[in-house]
Every structure is written in C-alpha cells, then in structure tokens.
Amino acid sequence: MIAVVVVVLVIVVIVVVSHLSSLRFSTTYRHHECEIFSESEPEAAESGYKWKNCEKNPGHVKFISAPDFTENYLSKLHSEAQREVLQARVDLTVRLRVNWTSQDRQDDDEFSAVRGTKLRRFGTGCILDVSYPVDDEPCPCPECDEKIVRKHWAFPVLTARHVVYDTEEAKQTKVDLFYDDESCEQNGRMKTLWGLEVLKTSVESDECTMLCVTHDEDLGERLESICRCVHGSEPGEPFNLADLGWAESCGKDYQHVMVVSHPHGQPKKITVGEVVRETEEAGTFDNPAIFYNTPTCAGSSGAPLNVFGKTPTLLYYFWYSSVHSGRCGESSTDPCDQLNFGLCW
Structure with missing residues (x-):
C-alpha cells in the first residue's frame, strides 16, 4: 500500500513540474507585449494612463x-x-502605431479575435540601414504614390511579426522616428512616416522587416550618417x-x-x-x-x-x-x- 502511495506521489510531482514548465516556457503561454489602445480615446491621454x-x-x-x-x-x-x-x-529605435489587424492572421494568432478591425496596438522597431538616395525614379511613399519623381531614401525597419503581420498592416502603420521625449511631437523633432510593405517575415524567429520611404532630405541624410556610424564600428x-x-x-x-x-x-x-x-x-x-x-x-x-x-x-x-x-x-x-x-x- 505504501509503495502504491509513493508511486502516485511521484507521478503527481512529475505532472505538476511538467505543467509549471510548460506554463512558463511553452508556446501556449507566450504573451506578447504590444500595448493595446482603444479606437476612440486620445493616444497621449491613454498612453499616459497606462x-x-x-x-x-x-x-x-x-x-x-x-x-x-x-x-x-x-x-x-x-x-x-x-x-x-x-x-x-538608440536613435535607430522607432515607435510603431499599427492601426489595422489583417484578415489573414491565423486562427491561433494573438490577434485573431480582432481581425479586420482598427483596434490600435503600439510596438517598437529599429531601422536596420538606409539606401543611397534615388533621384531619377518616382517616390513610392504614400504622399507621392509613385506619381512624382523625387529624391528619396528607403530603409527597412525590423520588428516582431506579431506587431506587423503583413503588407496590409504595414500600410496602416505609423513609424515614429526620434520620439525621445514629450516635447518632440510639438517641436517637430519627431518624424512620422507610414509603412509601405513587408519585405520578409519569419515565423520561427517572430520577425518582420517592413519597408519605409522618405523624401525629407534632412531626415534621409541624418539616417545615412547614423547608419554609417553603426555599420562602421568594429565587431x-x-x-x-x-x-x-x-x-x-x-x-x-x-x-x-x-x-x-x-x-x-x-x-x-x-x-x-x-x-x-x-x-x-x-x-x-x-x-x-x-x-x-x-x-x-x-x-x-x-x-x-x-x-x-x-x-x-x-x-x-x-x-x-x-x-x-x-x-x-x-x-x-x-x-x-x-x-x-x-x-x-
């Protein structure tokens, strides 16, 4: 009888330990860290409250x-x-404000319940590099819409795939550069661009690379200078x-x-x-x-x-x-x- 009780207790301990391990480290219990905002409340007030x-x-x-x-x-x-x-x-880190959830997200996705809605979520990303300026082709940014030949720079932004899922979401994503303090919005130091398209994603590493474009020459040249600093550093x-x-x-x-x-x-x-x-x-x-x-x-x-x-x-x-x-x-x-x-x- 004692032997049976011991065996049962051992089994219970194994099950409990296994459950705790899976609770903390399994895919089922990963929790994203997007910030979810309502569709109607002012962003600044809601952000401050949270x-x-x-x-x-x-x-x-x-x-x-x-x-x-x-x-x-x-x-x-x-x-x-x-x-x-x-x-x-620090400078290459950007704030992302995603204003749409794609219909193509899978049923087991973190945001499957809000597919096709404008429920806002905030995340973070980083600029990986910036291209040499192109001045003999139409600018593809949302403002120019490839109708105006204008000097422009393109740069990829890396973020999590659960933040920006596909091009449908990228086009509804505001990318805030240099949002370093609350005064940046008022004095113009913060620059806001729109995502253009998703270049690549990885389910395995939860990564998404999104393309952005700017024809702001001061911004383009500043990004060139910052990226040269990073890529020119010794490993x-x-x-x-x-x-x-x-x-x-x-x-x-x-x-x-x-x-x-x-x-x-x-x-x-x-x-x-x-x-x-x-x-x-x-x-x-x-x-x-x-x-x-x-x-x-x-x-x-x-x-x-x-x-x-x-x-x-x-x-x-x-x-x-x-x-x-x-x-x-x-x-x-x-x-x-x-x-x-x-x-x-």
Whole structure:
C-alpha cells in the first residue's frame, strides 16, 4: 500500500513540474507585449494612463529616458566611438502605431479575435540601414504614390511579426522616428512616416522587416550618417556596461541585454538586465531562444535586443540577437512570469 502511495506521489510531482514548465516556457503561454489602445480615446491621454497604472513595473524606476541616457550615462564611456555607436543604436529605435489587424492572421494568432478591425496596438522597431538616395525614379511613399519623381531614401525597419503581420498592416502603420521625449511631437523633432510593405517575415524567429520611404532630405541624410556610424564600428570594440554606472561588471560567461523601446507608447526608454538562459535547441519553444530579466512593458514588443558579452580575450562586444517577443508567463506581476524572451536568428 505504501509503495502504491509513493508511486502516485511521484507521478503527481512529475505532472505538476511538467505543467509549471510548460506554463512558463511553452508556446501556449507566450504573451506578447504590444500595448493595446482603444479606437476612440486620445493616444497621449491613454498612453499616459497606462504608463501611470502599469502593474508589471510600477513606477518604472529602472527605465531611463533617452535624454537622461545621452546626458548622464554615455559621457561615462571613455571612447568617443563607443558613445557614438550606442547613441546610434538608440536613435535607430522607432515607435510603431499599427492601426489595422489583417484578415489573414491565423486562427491561433494573438490577434485573431480582432481581425479586420482598427483596434490600435503600439510596438517598437529599429531601422536596420538606409539606401543611397534615388533621384531619377518616382517616390513610392504614400504622399507621392509613385506619381512624382523625387529624391528619396528607403530603409527597412525590423520588428516582431506579431506587431506587423503583413503588407496590409504595414500600410496602416505609423513609424515614429526620434520620439525621445514629450516635447518632440510639438517641436517637430519627431518624424512620422507610414509603412509601405513587408519585405520578409519569419515565423520561427517572430520577425518582420517592413519597408519605409522618405523624401525629407534632412531626415534621409541624418539616417545615412547614423547608419554609417553603426555599420562602421568594429565587431570587437570593447564595451562594458559597468562604465555607464548602471550595471555591474560582467563575470565569466556573463551577459547583459540592453533594450531600447517605447513602453506603453511613451517616449523612448532604455533598460538593462541579464541573460538568464539560452536554448541551443528549441525545447518547448519552436526556435532557439534567449531569456533575460531586462525590464520591459506592453509596447516593447519588437524592440531590438542589444546583447553584451565576452570574447575569448575578455573584451566586451555587443550584437543584435533578435527582437523582443514578449514575456514567458501568464502573470504580469509574478517575478518568474516576468522573464522575457527573444527568438534567435
């Protein structure tokens, strides 16, 4: 009789552990971090309300504003090249305001229940590069509609596939560049463009690359300058977030993840955390993944992950590993459920 009870208890423990594991890391319980807005309320007021009443990160004490980051943290880096590259990473991050949900989303999609509606959702993306200007062809932006030959620049924006699903959604997506503080909208520093089309998507890595175009010469030339800074940096350039005064020095095999995003649709914020685990094989996920405790909120979906680690020579480096896909657990307040993840390329 005792042996039977022991066997039953062992089975129960195995089932419970298996359930908890699947609850936190299976595809069923991945939770996107788009911020959902109503169709009628003013965006600024609703964004401010969601920021103030956030349950996941009350007070947002670990979220650093873009101006604060530039003025009080970047100056601590010893190398001007390092300061320029990190500033460029921040500058290339954009806010996405998606105003349509495609009818072609699958039945098991996060937003299948609102297909064909104008329910607004906010996310984050990053500009990957910018083309050389074209001045002898019609500009394909929505304003010109290929009817005016005009000098223009094209650039791809990387985000999560669950943020922008297809071209139908891309055409209804506003891309806000340089939304660094609340005054940017009033003084014209923020530039807003429309998505044009989806160039490619990946189900496995939850990624979408969307094309944007601008004929604003000042903006085009500014993006060229920023992208040259990023792509001209050395892969082995040493970085140590401890120099910034907001992350402890890395130990052996230690990695930090810096996320630049627009939580709750707010102006750009920077957060830093640690890599908790990585999966070389898919496991309960459909693709290799990276898990981290960097603070994020609704609105952070699609943000680029800047991962800092160590080379064999113990120099710090950084790279884009993937985009922020969401949090793992069902609860927004349970610390275990606040572990975030991105699916690797």
